[in-house]
Amino acid sequence: MSQIVLSDVTVDVPIYGVSSRNAKGTLLRTIRRRVDSETVWIRALESVSLTLNDGDRVGLIGANGAGKTTLLRVIAGILSPTAGHVSIEGDVAAMFDLNLGMSFDATGRENIVSRGMVLGHSRAEMSDMIASITEFADLGDRINHPVRTYSSGMVARLSFSIATAIQPEILLLDEGIGMADEAFTARATARLHDFITRAGILVVASHSDQLLSQFCDRAIVLDRGRVTFAGPVSNAIDYYKSSFRHSLPEEPRA
Amino acid sequence: MTHDQISLPPALEAKGTLSVALADIAAGWGRRQLWWTLAYQDLIAQYRRSIIGPFWITLQMTAFTLGIAILYSALFKQDFVKFLPYVALGFLLWGFISGLVVNSTHSFVSQAGYIRSTSLPLSIYAFRMVSSQAWLFLHNVVPVVLLLVFLRVTPSPWAIVYVPLGLLLIVLNGFFLSLWLGPLSARYRDLMPLISSAMQLIMFVTPVFWDAATMPNRAVVVLNPFAYFLDSVRYPLLDRYVDPMTWVVLGAITLVNAIVGLYLFGRNRRWIAHWVA
Numbered sequence: 001m002s003q004i005v006l007s008d009v010t011v012d013v014p015i016y017g018v019s020s021r022n023a024k025g026t027l028l029r030t031i032r033r034r035v036d037s038e039t040v041w042i043r044a045l046e047s048v049s050l051t052l053n054d055g056d057r058v059g060l061i062g063a064n065g066a067g068k069t070t071l072l073r074v075i076a077g078i079l080s081p082t083a084g085h086v087s088i089e090g091d092v093a094a095m096f097d098l099n100l101g102m103s104f105d106a107t108g109r110e111n112i113v114s115r116g117m118v119l120g121h122s123r124a125e126m127s128d129m130i131a132s133i134t135e136f137a138d139l140g141d142r143i144n145h146p147v148r149t150y151s152s153g154m155v156a157r158l159s160f161s162i163a164t165a166i167q168p169e170i171l172l173l174d175e176g177i178g179m180a181d182e183a184f185t186a187r188a189t190a191r192l193h194d195f196i197t198r199a200g201i202l203v204v205a206s207h208s209d210q211l212l213s214q215f216c217d218r219a220i221v222l223d224r225g226r227v228t229f230a231g232p233v234s235n236a237i238d239y240y241k242s243s244f245r246h247s248l249p250e251e252p253r254a
Numbered sequence: 255m256t257h258d259q260i261s262l263p264p265a266l267e268a269k270g271t272l273s274v275a276l277a278d279i280a281a282g283w284g285r286r287q288l289w290w291t292l293a294y295q296d297l298i299a300q301y302r303r304s305i306i307g308p309f310w311i312t313l314q315m316t317a318f319t320l321g322i323a324i325l326y327s328a329l330f331k332q333d334f335v336k337f338l339p340y341v342a343l344g345f346l347l348w349g350f351i352s353g354l355v356v357n358s359t360h361s362f363v364s365q366a367g368y369i370r371s372t373s374l375p376l377s378i379y380a381f382r383m384v385s386s387q388a389w390l391f392l393h394n395v396v397p398v399v400l401l402l403v404f405l406r407v408t409p410s411p412w413a414i415v416y417v418p419l420g421l422l423l424i425v426l427n428g429f430f431l432s433l434w435l436g437p438l439s440a441r442y443r444d445l446m447p448l449i450s451s452a453m454q455l456i457m458f459v460t461p462v463f464w465d466a467a468t469m470p471n472r473a474v475v476v477l478n479p480f481a482y483f484l485d486s487v488r489y490p491l492l493d494r495y496v497d498p499m500t501w502v503v504l505g506a507i508t509l510v511n512a513i514v515g516l517y518l519f520g521r522n523r524r525w526i527a528h529w530v531a
Contacts, residue, residue, distance in 0.1 A: 013528060014525075014528050016441075016529075073370070073527070076372075076373045077373040078369070078370060078371070078372070078373050078527050079527055079528075080524040092373060094371060094372060094373060096370075096371035096372075097367065097371040100367055100368060100371055100372065101292075101368070103295055103299060105299055105302045105303075106295070106299075113291075114291055114292070114295060117285075117287060117288040117291060118288065118368070118372060118374070119372075120374075122287060123287050123291070
């Protein structure tokens with residue numbers, strides 16, 4: 001049983017200017033009683049409320065800077081809201097950076113263990129998974145070679161296979177998954193579908209209509225930190241496209 | 255701008271600053287397999303494809319110790335055999351202590367990638383830094399221990415209690431320092447170079463290479479907290495008298511550092527992901 005409840009979540013992100021990030025600047029301003037006046041606050045999310053339950057597959061749609069990644073980070077527990085309340089039940093796997101914890105000088109085998117531990121699994125759990133991960137990533141004997149000798153496709157296959165080897169209850173994806181060849185994309189897609197049918201919660205931030213309509217049934221459109229639309233994924237994509245077109249400057253007609 | 259309603263991630267939903275810090279540290283301790291492995295990776299990553307690997311650290315330590323001992327014993331006309339263990343231990347311990355202090359300023363900034371894309375407990379970055387430094391220290395211990403055995407230095411019988419206790423206090427202080435100085439250095443980026451420069455200066459006013467007994471100005475030694483840490487481990491090994499005051503001072507420093515560390519870590523925890531950006 002997993003659930004995500006956000007009520008009235010607002011996130012303000014501080015942007016520290018050069019002068020406020022050094023101690024001298026702060027000292028000078030403290031003397032002048034103008035502490036932190038040069039810190040700019042950006043409202044990354046404003047009064048976002050949503051409830052996601054088991055089996056929900058939700059896409060996040062929005063322009064760059066609309067708040068998609070911030071929302072994912074709030075759900076993952078990386079950022080705390082400035083105002084509002086967040087309640088998460090179930091273990092969350094945030095796949096924001098698939099190569100995080102990958103040591104390119106270490107072998108694929110060593111990376112399965114260390115990367116798996118970054119994802120929250122134990123050394124023993126990961127050691128048991130080495131064979132099946134190697135097989136899924138189709139790496140064969142290359143698993144014993146340093147990762148720096150891999151092609152970028154092989155790295156992508158390995159990191160995806162590790163990340164999805166043990167299924168979390170809540171899976172967060174940012175900008176989809178960089179996949180290599182078509183054969184592997186098919187298997188990766190099958191694995192994600194398998195995850196969805198096991199009734200977890202999936203939240204995907206993406207610019208790809210294809211990916212969104214393939215994996216999500218609902219979608220949320222974000223615009224400058226606010227939820228402007230929530231509903232079925234196809235309606236959300238249409239809504240986003242039409243609102244996006246309106247905001248573009250009119251093209252001169254030939 | 256005021257932030258009245260503060261909401262923490264569910265696992266860390268807690269009333270006070272202190273419980274936020276303690277909950278995170280407990281969760282971080284639960285992940286000890288992870289930070290211990292990452293710390294060892296930090297170490298071997300630098301020496302991959304070299305034949306003797308991290309034992310280069312050991313060799314560098316050996317070379318430096320010998321060099322400084324030869325030079326100083328000639329300069330100060332001290333008995334080489336008596337002076338060598340003193341300098342070797344001094345350099346070994348100073349390396350550990352200053353490594354902990356300097357790296358505590360980097361402990362969070364250098365892990366920005368992890369902090370901003372995983373929800374791991376934030377104390378693991380303090381644990382990771384301390385264990386990286388401990389790995390380095392363990393490699394450096396080897397030549398010094400061999401030297402002490404070779405020169406037949408007899409430690410005081412109390413060394414069996416004092417040495418582990420002194421080392422434990424050094425490690426604990428490194429951890430607590432990292433908890434408060436790490437996030438603050440992410441917020442105020444001048445702290446990293448400032449502290450690294452300060453430690454270079456402090457090395458010269460601390461009895462690392464010179465004997466505290468020969469210093470005419472007692473204040474330099476008595477008011478220097480680093481001198482107490484050094485001597486708590488070095489003196490018992492050289493069968494010198496350790497003033498009981500040393501333990502009182504070390505206990506007080508550790509207590510203050512722990513309170514400051516837990517309080518500031520609990521208070522700043524929710525800002526760390528913003529500060530390291």
